[in-house]
Amino acid sequence: MRKDFEDDSEPLISVRPNKPSRDCDDCKRQDKNQLDISMHRLNTYKALSNETYLCLTSVDPILEAFLLSQELSNNACDEPELQIEYEEMNIRVRAYAVDLLNECINSEESKLLLNEQYGAQNVGEKIQEHFTRVKIARYLDQKEFIAHPITQRLLRIEWLGEWSTLSRQLRSPVNKFVSHILSYAIFLAILFMHSEFSENSNLHGPPRTGLEYYIIVWVLGLTWLLLKTLVAQGSKKFFSLWWNWYDLINLIAFYSTFLFWGLSYRDLLKNNHSNLERKYWDSFDPTLIAEGNFAIAKVLAFGKLLNTFQINKYLGPLQVSLGRMAYDILVFLVVYFLLLLSFATGLNHFYYYYQGMIKIEKGGLKKYQIPSFTTLVQTYKTLFWALFGMSPIESADVVISNYDSEKNAIIDSVKDEHSYTQTVGYILFAVFHLIAIIIFLNIMIAMMSNSFQKVQDNADVEWKFARTAVWMSYFEDGRTLPPPINLLPSMKSIMKLCSGQMFRKKKGKGDNVFDEEYQKLITLIIDRYTRHKLKS
Known part of the structure; x- marks a missing residue:
């Protein structure tokens, strides 16, 4: 074991190296020896990530492997020069946790291991009765551990639930999921019908289809569901999940x-102009703003169906790929904005003088200066849509006015053209197309293809990890009734309120207290793991 490490990592220690920081006194004192500090940290983590060391020194090697994996992942980001070394250690530590799980020989041992609550609060998880260790693994991004057949089989059993009585059937996660999907499908159908009925109405003020009341009630139910999710998950975990942000924005x-x-209804009562034609409305009329916001809300509401696709074996990996590609597009847009800024500044400086110019040609035909680059905002629009081939090539034309509006006469002494200005404008516009479309756009396509291929290469693990997130959102109590029925107080909630249990904190075994059975199980698992390693 020792031959793989440098001398400065011996003897093996249990203290973690501190993270490099400008606020750390030790880092300030040793600022001149950054290379030695980085290598010492690397070799120390090599020792800490050794499987034998974890077995001998950790009271809970699985949780220790989870936390160590997160540290190694953070170190790979903090020290990009040593990223490959830290990632290799991270892969080995993650595989070690999976190997320990694989040593469980029956369902009782597997359940005991996955339900262990030790260390939950240290990583921001609330103490729960079921699958606490799986929630910790999901929070720390341990995809291989969650995708393991043992974990997935027990999760599937919990997902299907018990069907011995009607109440148990209704509380089973799969029935909760089906009821929520049906409820949301009805909500989307109402939104669709609202769009159809609104096409025949062009009145000023709020819509009058009669479906608005159902939409408001449904949104209240969705709000109550999101608030209960916030309470169940805690603020730290709630705001770390992108789909919660998506629901919040929606x-x-x-x-x-x-x-x-x-506001539009109040304006209608005040001015009584419900039959006022749309062309006379103010640009920021409350009715127009409501229509725009409602359009955005409808798009987001239908887009939420993507989250449901994670259940499906074929659509699940596709949904994960879309998420990765969205991140690639954001990265591309940041770089593209810098390119846009540079060319927009130059082109606008070149063309701003020609804004609004009119040239009267022979025969009285008027030629106007195209406003593509005459203002900074218009220049941004022209260059952005040029990426999609929607900007005219005539955008770089220069028109010199030969018409005097005061004298209402044509000025013959004006130059016909500024050829140098127009040539430079065309060159800059062509160079922008070359860089943006041929280079940048193909780079983005390559990035998206790479992200898609990474997901496809590990499709089974990625899909099971994403599916587990959906499954476990229905494991907790309190999501039995879908919106808007969840607005009605249930008998269980009334009894809890009367007995005071609703405001009483749920007690767990304790964050730093081990179950004796779990301690015995860990000892057996380590013994089996050691014997298998010795045989191999």
């Missing part, structure tokens, strides 16, 4: 729509 779009519906 609800904000709906509530802003309702707000401007109210």
Whole structure:
């Protein structure tokens, strides 16, 4: 074991190296020896990530492997020069946790291991009765551990639930999921019908289809569901999940729509101009703003169906790939914006003088200066849409006015053209197309293809990890009734409120207290793991 490490990592220690920081006194004192510090940290982590060392020194090697994996992942980002070494250690540590799980020989041992609550609060997880260790693994991105057949089999059993009585059937996660999907499908159908019925109405003020009341009630139910999710998950975990942010933004779009519906109704009562034609409306009329916000809310509402696709074996990996590609597009847009900024500044400086110029040619035909580059905002628009081939090539033309509006006469002494200005404009416009379309666009396509291929190469693990997130969101109590029925107080909630249990904190075994059975199981697992390693 010792031959793989440098001398400065011996003897093996249990203290973690501190993270490099400008606020750390030790780092300030040793600032001149950064190379020695980085190598010492690397060799120390080599020792700490050794499987034998973890077995001998850790009271809970699985949780220790999870936490160590997260540290190694962070170190790979903090020290890119040593990224490959830290990633190799990270892969080995993650495989070690999976190997220990693989040593469970029956369902009782597997359940005991996956339900262990030790260390939950240290990683921001609330103490739960079922699959606490799986929730920790999901929070720390341990995909291989979650995708293991033992974990997936027990999760599937929990997902299907018990069917001995009607109440147990209704509380089973799969029935909760089906009821929520049906409820949401009805909500989407109402949104669709609202769009169809609104096409025949061009009145000023809020829509009058009669479906608005159902939409408001449904949104209230979705809000209550999101609030209960916030309480169940805790603020730290809740705001770390992108789909929660998606739901929050969607609800904000709906509530802003309702707000401007109210403002437009108040304006209607005040001025009584419901039959006023749209062409006379103000640019920021409450009705127009409500329509825009409602359009955004509808798009987001239908887009939420992507989260449901994670259940499906074929659509699940595709949904994961779309998420990775969205990140690639954001990275591309940041770089593209810098390119846009540089060319927009130059082109606008070249063309701003020619804004609004009109040239009267022979025969009285008027030629106007195209406003593509005459203002900075218009220049941004022209260059952005040029990426999609929607900007005219005549955008770089220069028109010199030969018409005097005061004298209402044509000025013959004006030059016909500024050929140098127009040539430079065309060259810059062509260079932008060359860089943006031929180079940048193909780079983005390559990035997206790479992300898609990474997911496809590990499709089974990626899909099971994403599916587990959906499954476990229905494991907790409190999501039995879908929106908007969840707005009605259930008998269970009334009994809890009367007995005071609703405001009483749920007690667990304790964050730093081991179950004796779990301690015995860990000892057996390590013994089996050691014997298998010696045989191999």
